[in-house]
Structure formats: C-alpha cells, structure tokens
Amino acid sequence: MIEVKNLHKSFGEQAVLKDISVVFEKGKTNLIIGQSGSGKTVLLKCIVGLHQIDAGDIIYGGDIYFNKLNFKERKNIRKQMGMLFQGSALFDSSTVLENVMYPLQMFTDLSEKDKAKRAIECLERVNITHANDLFPGELSGGMQKRVAIARAISLNPKYLFCDEPNSGLDPRTAILIDNLIAEITREFNMTTIINTHDMNSVMEIGDNIVYIYQGENEWKGSKNEIFSATNDHLNEFVFASNLTKKIKDNMQ
Amino acid sequence: MAIKYTEKILSRILLLNFFFHFGKYWLLLSKVFARPEKRKIYYQQTIREIEKLGVNSVGIVIIISIFMGAVITLQTRYNLENPLIPLYLIGLTARDTMLLEFSSTMVGLILAGKVGSNIASEIGSMRVSEQIDALEIMGINSASFLILPKILATVIFNPFLTLISMIIGILGGWFAVVVTGALPMADYIYGIKYAFIPYYVLYALIKTIVIAFIITSISAYQGYYVSGGSLEVGKSSTRAVVYSSIAILFFNVIITQLMLS
Numbered sequence: 148m149i150e151v152k153n154l155h156k157s158f159g160e161q162a163v164l165k166d167i168s169v170v171f172e173k174g175k176t177n178l179i180i181g182q183s184g185s186g187k188t189v190l191l192k193c194i195v196g197l198h199q200i201d202a203g204d205i206i207y208g209g210d211i212y213f214n215k216l217n218f219k220e221r222k223n224i225r226k227q228m229g230m231l232f233q234g235s236a237l238f239d240s241s242t243v244l245e246n247v248m249y250p251l252q253m254f255t256d257l258s259e260k261d262k263a264k265r266a267i268e269c270l271e272r273v274n275i276t277h278a279n280d281l282f283p284g285e286l287s288g289g290m291q292k293r294v295a296i297a298r299a300i301s302l303n304p305k306y307l308f309c310d311e312p313n314s315g316l317d318p319r320t321a322i323l324i325d326n327l328i329a330e331i332t333r334e335f336n337m338t339t340i341i342n343t344h345d346m347n348s349v350m351e352i353g354d355n356i357v358y359i360y361q362g363e364n365e366w367k368g369s370k371n372e373i374f375s376a377t378n379d380h381l382n383e384f385v386f387a388s389n390l391t392k393k394i395k396d397n398m399q
Numbered sequence: 400m401a402i403k404y405t406e407k408i409l410s411r412i413l414l415l416n417f418f419f420h421f422g423k424y425w426l427l428l429s430k431v432f433a434r435p436e437k438r439k440i441y442y443q444q445t446i447r448e449i450e451k452l453g454v455n456s457v458g459i460v461i462i463i464s465i466f467m468g469a470v471i472t473l474q475t476r477y478n479l480e481n482p483l484i485p486l487y488l489i490g491l492t493a494r495d496t497m498l499l500e501f502s503s504t505m506v507g508l509i510l511a512g513k514v515g516s517n518i519a520s521e522i523g524s525m526r527v528s529e530q531i532d533a534l535e536i537m538g539i540n541s542a543s544f545l546i547l548p549k550i551l552a553t554v555i556f557n558p559f560l561t562l563i564s565m566i567i568g569i570l571g572g573w574f575a576v577v578v579t580g581a582l583p584m585a586d587y588i589y590g591i592k593y594a595f596i597p598y599y600v601l602y603a604l605i606k607t608i609v610i611a612f613i614i615t616s617i618s619a620y621q622g623y624y625v626s627g628g629s630l631e632v633g634k635s636s637t638r639a640v641v642y643s644s645i646a647i648l649f650f651n652v653i654i655t656q657l658m659l660s
Contacts, residue, residue, distance in 0.1 A: 193533075196535075221538075226534075228621055229536075230532075234528055234531045236528060236529040236532065238525075238533075239524075254537075308536075
C-alpha cells in the first residue's frame, strides 16, 4: 500500500499539485487519470522520489515515510520498485536480455547463469521469446513495453509504477499490455500505480481510479462508478469521445 | 547611464549563473565519486569506455599528429632564414613543440570535440529518454554509474594517446624531411636528440590527465542535466565542446606556470 497525504508540488511560481491525498491499495491496479498537463506524471514522479515534494507525506507500506528518508534508505525502498516508463527507457546499448538482467547484476549475488535464467523467466512471463539478443531499437513499441515490464519485475518488486504504459500503441496491443500489468499485479500481489489518459485502460483494469484536474484530486472511485460520477470535469474528460458518449447513452 | 546599469545587472546575472553551474558541477562530482555499488560492474564499464573513448581515438590522434609534426618541421625550416642558426634547431623545435604543447593540449582540444560531444550527447539522450530515471528508480547512483567509468577510462588511457602523439608527431617531421629534403636528415635527427629534457614528458602527461578529467567531467555535466528533447541534447553537446575547450586553455596556462616556471 502507498499513501499520499496532503502533497504539494510547485515548479517556481507554478503550483502543479495542490493538496493531493490518496491511498493506492495492494494487489489492485490503481489508476491516476487526467488530461495532459494535469499533473499526473509529476504526481507519479513525486511518489517514486524523482521529484522532491514541497509539502505532505508519501508513505510506503503504512509506516515508511519515503520523503523523509535519506539517499541510502531510499535506495533500499527503490530496490522494491519497478517502473515502466512512457518511452520504455530501455538501455539502447544493451540487448533485451542484458536490459532485464541489469537490476539483477546490480543488486543480487546470483551467478551469471542464474541471472540469465531469472531474466529469461521474466521475459517468458511477458511472452517475449527468441528476442534475447536483439537491441531495443530492433523491437516494436509493444515489445519494448513488454521488455520494460520484464525488467521492472525482475527483482520481484512490491511496487510497480507505469507511466502511460500504452501510449503510442495500437488498441489491441494496448489492451494486451494493460491486461498483462493487471495479471502481474494480482499474481505478485503488488501495489501498482498506472498513469494514463486512455479510457480503454480505465474500463479494462481500473480497480481504483483517481482523477486529477489542474493539480487537484477531484474524484476517486472505480471503473464501475466512473460513468455515474457527477463531477463535471471528470464527465468532460470521460465523455470527450463519441464512443464513450454512446456507451453512456446505452447505459441510460 | 541606462546602458551602464544594464551592463552591471547583466554581468551580475552572468556571474550568478557561473557560480550556480560551478556549484552544481561540484555537487555532481560528489555524486560521481561516491562509493561504487558493485566494483566488478564498474570495472567492466571502465574497460568498455576505454575501448569506446580511448582506443577508438587512436586513429584520429595518429592522423593529426603525423601531419602536425610534418607541418611544424616544414614551417620552422621555411621561417629560418638566418644562416647563423644551426639547422638541428628545427628538429629540436619540432620535438619540443610536440612534447610541450601539441601532444597534450592540442590533442586535448581535438578530443574535446570528439569525445566531449560523444559523452554529452550519449548521457543527454539517456536523460531525455528517461533511461537515467530508470537507473535511479532501480536504486542505482546514475551519476556514478554513468560518469565514473568514463572519467577513469580517459584519465587512464589519454596519457597513452599523448605518448603515441609525441612519437608519431616526431616521425611526421622525419617523414616531411624525407619527402621534401628541406634539411639534411642528420641535422633533424641530431635536433631530436639534442638537449632532451625528460621532465617535459612528465609535464605533458600530467597536463593530459588534467585535460582528460576536464573533458569528461564537463561534458558529462552538460549531458546529465539536459532537459527537453533532441534539440537540447544537440545544444548540450555544443556547450560541452566549447566549455571544455575554454577550461583546457585556462588550465593549460595554470599548469604551465606551476610546472615550468
């Protein structure tokens, strides 16, 4: 579980996050949704410690105040994190297998054989086979995301963070990635936080949803509640496309 | 009056900007020289960087040194019109120019262009494509992991490049003498051997180590703090070359004064 309490974050004069409080539950896919520029990515980067917060608390596992930890203590928590970046962030100069082995190389004392075995297991889990020796530039966008997921889970993390995991992917691949993240979350009982503005993801895997509007937390709920929400900004966001409008009309 | 006031404010801003980056640079270096996570991985990385930044620069160093050695010899010969000046001084001039200045400083400036832009664009691309964030999330000290092997590689290998440049430059002068017959070969060889001061080699090697550190650390700093996209990566690469070159010239004066005065 990760709890965010009264989080504030500004860049210079501009307040990007204002008094955000939310709980992300274990074993569930927690979605942060909102329009582009609403502060979703900043919130995610604050939670993982890539941005320093101005005020508030980020609490891991109920009692670890992440924002108050020093560099060394944070490092121990970070070993329990996996993150899937928007652009996959695979290391260009390393092969697929080397990319997945990276965290194992740095933080385990396994033999080379065991590291490779573990990396291959992770790759097989995300349905990547026969691509071990390829470089990221030789993979499709969907494959890159799956390799990035394999790398993120290689150390059996407690926390998985995904920044727009299906951006730039075709709808079918996007659903496959969404479902893969949801399956892995349940399988490993992780706390997963996904940052997205894709309504397909919301409807597929949105166990817990937080809606951010101009840096404020305006709504919380699940995918079953989102169509009946009364928040105007959320409705504008959710029913921006004709497809979602039709779904709502059919429901009524 | 208004212009003077504006100039004063601008110079203060420039000064503040300089101190801001100077402080940030030292903070980055403190992260770079933090205790490495796994020495074995750093060792492997350093070997890779030696190949990429050092061994791959041997070719350009050889080409430039051979031509510079030849040009220094020929120019010295064609500018010596006084018959009272002995011809062996041409060999001595070529040797000392290569030893004192060219093989360390000039090769350093050339490597600032080749290696510096490579480092800044590589690290800058990693920054904008979130690869550095990925390392941080894994709990890896990204500054140390990415920059320390590069610094070690250049500091270890660049002295060899300097030695290669010295030898090849002198051979370049010899080659020019053979091809043009500008002076008797015996005079050139006598000049090369005449009044040799081994301390000059030490001076050049120390200068090379400082220059290698300057090139790598300044270029890595420029790349590490890039924000934006590919345009900014390009700009950081240019800044890396410009600032490294200025720093090389500045420290060249300081080291020369300290070691040769």
